[in-house]
Every structure is written in C-alpha cells, then in structure tokens.
Amino acid sequence: MSRRVARPAAGARPGAAARLTARGLVRRYGGIEAVAGVDLTAPAGRITALIGPNGAGKSTLFDCLAGTVRPDAGRVLLGGREVTRLPAHTRVRIGLARTFQQIAVFPTLSVADNVRVGAEQRPGTRRDTRAVDAATGGALALLGLQELAAQPAGEQPTGVLRLVELARALAGGPRVLLLDEPAAGLDTAQTARLVAVLRGLADRGMALLLVEHDPDLVAELADTVYAMADGRVVAHGPAGAVLADARVARTWGPDLRGGDPRP
Numbered sequence: 176m177s178r179r180v181a182r183p184a185a186g187a188r189p190g191a192a193a194r195l196t197a198r199g200l201v202r203r204y205g206g207i208e209a210v211a212g213v214d215l216t217a218p219a220g221r222i223t224a225l226i227g228p229n230g231a232g233k234s235t236l237f238d239c240l241a242g243t244v245r246p247d248a249g250r251v252l253l254g255g256r257e258v259t260r261l262p263a264h265t266r267v268r269i270g271l272a273r274t275f276q277q278i279a280v281f282p283t284l285s286v287a288d289n290v291r292v293g294a295e296q297r298p299g300t301r302r303d304t305r306a307v308d309a310a311t312g313g314a315l316a317l318l319g320l321q322e323l324a325a326q327p328a329g330e331q332p333t334g335v336l337r338l339v340e341l342a343r344a345l346a347g348g349p350r351v352l353l354l355d356e357p358a359a360g361l362d363t364a365q366t367a368r369l370v371a372v373l374r375g376l377a378d379r380g381m382a383l384l385l386v387e388h389d390p391d392l393v394a395e396l397a398d399t400v401y402a403m404a405d406g407r408v409v410a411h412g413p414a415g416a417v418l419a420d421a422r423v424a425r426t427w428g429p430d431l432r433g434g435d436p437r438p
C-alpha cells in the first residue's frame with residue numbers, strides 16, 4: 176500500500192532555510208506611491224542589497240516586508256507561506272528579523288540583556304533559560320561583544336549599538352534577516368567583522384536583505400542588487416551589473432561618486 180505524505184512547502188518548516196518574496200507590493204501615503212508595485216526575492220543563502228536615493232521607497236518596502244506597515248496591494252511570502260496579513264511580531268516568531276536605520280536598543284539594559292530580548296523570541300525557548308542563555312552567548316560571541324556584555328547599552332557608541340542590534344536579531348534564530356544600513360557608524364574593524372559575519376550567515380543558508388548607501392560595501396557584500404527610484408525597481412541583477420547600470424547611476428549618482436548620500 177502506498178502512502179502519500181503531505182510535505183510542507185519548501186522553507187515553510189520552522190528553522191528551514193527560507194526565501195522572502197514580495198509580489199506586486201504597493202503602499203501609498205496620500206497621493207504618493209512610496210512603493211509602486213515591487214517584485215523582489217531575497218533567496219536563502221544569498222545577500223541581496225536594496226539601493227536607491229533618499230525617498231526611493233526602500234524603508235517603506237522594508238516596513239511592508241517586516242509587517243510594521245500594511246501594503247495597499249500585493250503579497251509578502253516567507254518560505255512559501257503567505258505572511259501579508261501577519262503582524263510583525265508573528266513574522267519574527269516564524270523567522271523574520273530586522274534591524275533599524277534608527278538604532279533601537281533599550282538604553283538602561285545591559286548589552287547582554289538587549290541581546291537576550293531577541294533570544295527570548297526564538298521559537299521554543301521562551302521558558303527554557305538555558306536555551307536563551309546559549310542563544311544570547313552565541314550571538315554576543317559572533318559579534319565580538321562578550322567583553323561589553325555587562326555594560327549598559329546606553330553608554331555604548333553607535334558602532335557597538337549597531338552590533339548589539341544585530342546580535343539581538345540573530346539571537347532569535349532568524350531564517351531571513353532585514354538590515355537597514357547595518358554599517359552606518361561602524362569603524363573599519365567593525366565593518367570588516369560585519370562583512371565576515373553576514374557572509375558566514377549567508378553561507379549557512381540565511382536569506383539577507385539589506386538597505387545600504389555605501390557602493391563599495393554593496394559591491395563587496397551583495398550577490399544581487401535591486402535599485403529603486405520613485406517607488407519602483409529600476410534595475411536588478413548581479414551587483415556588478417546593477418552598480419554599472421546607467422539608469423542606476425542617474426538616480427543613485429551621488430552615492431556612486433562617493434558623495435554624502437544624505438542631505
């Protein structure tokens with residue numbers, strides 16, 4: 176007798192590698208289409224970068240993917256599962272983590288306790304103190320933060336806080352990681368560590384999607400680049416090709432010439 180076993184969609188199992196997909200995403204603010212019909216895939220095991228000038232819609236797209244903003248149209252899929260209507264905290268529970276452009280740490284908590292907040296989101300660890308300790312310790316070690324573990328987060332410089340935020344996101348055991356300008360405020364050594372850590376995460380199957388303004392870092396890190404302007408994807412493909420694309424140079428010119436992208 177043959178038995179058919181229902182298999183979950185690829186990547187739908189908790190802990191399994193997963194891709195993040197946007198299909199036809201639209202988000203309007205009044206008369207502005209901040210995100211105007213975006214299709215994007217961040218595959219497992221790859222680093223995908225999102226570039227574009229200020230106001231292109233990158234943060235709004237991130238917010239739609241993370242669940243903090245509800246799109247007006249389109250779909251978001253995590254590992255084949257439709258998550259468009261799931262709130263942000265539920266997406267975290269099924270493996271989607273993010274860091275923010277404006278650093279968001281709890282200043283009165285220690286570095287370790289900030290990371291612990293992420294570890295407590297890890298599926299199945301909420302009441303398992305040892306598992307939470309292990310996830311916290313692992314994330315601190317990965318980012319080289321052990322020596323600062325007991326220090327109040329509020330006393331740390333920006334570069335350290337970026338790493339604390341990343342450690343907190345990683346402590347939750349995500350399958351997909353959204354990073355909004357992860358290298359902003361990092362010194363050269365911290366940036367080198369960040370690059371090595373992100374590459375290592377991708378090599379172990381995580382899907383990474385990052386917003387980044389530094390073209391050198393994008394060229395070094397990203398497998399695939401999506402360039403946005405006026406809410407739309409104007410180019411996507413291998414990093415070298417997109418960074419050399421004339422349409423991208425026109426819209427993202429100041430960044431590519433090494434100027435300050437921020438007004």
Ligand SMILES: Nc1ncnc2c1ncn2[C@@H]1O[C@H](COP(=O)(O)OP(=O)(O)OP(=O)(O)O)[C@@H](O)[C@H]1O
Binds near residue numbers: 207228229232233234
């Ligand atoms: N909460 C909001 N209310 C009204 N308009 C908004 C809101 N958030 C974004 N917008 C508008 O949507 C457009 C896209 O903004 P968004 O912040 O997503 O761009 P961005 O590419 O992330 O820019 P930056 O690189 O400066 O962060 C802009 O015109 C912006 O003014």
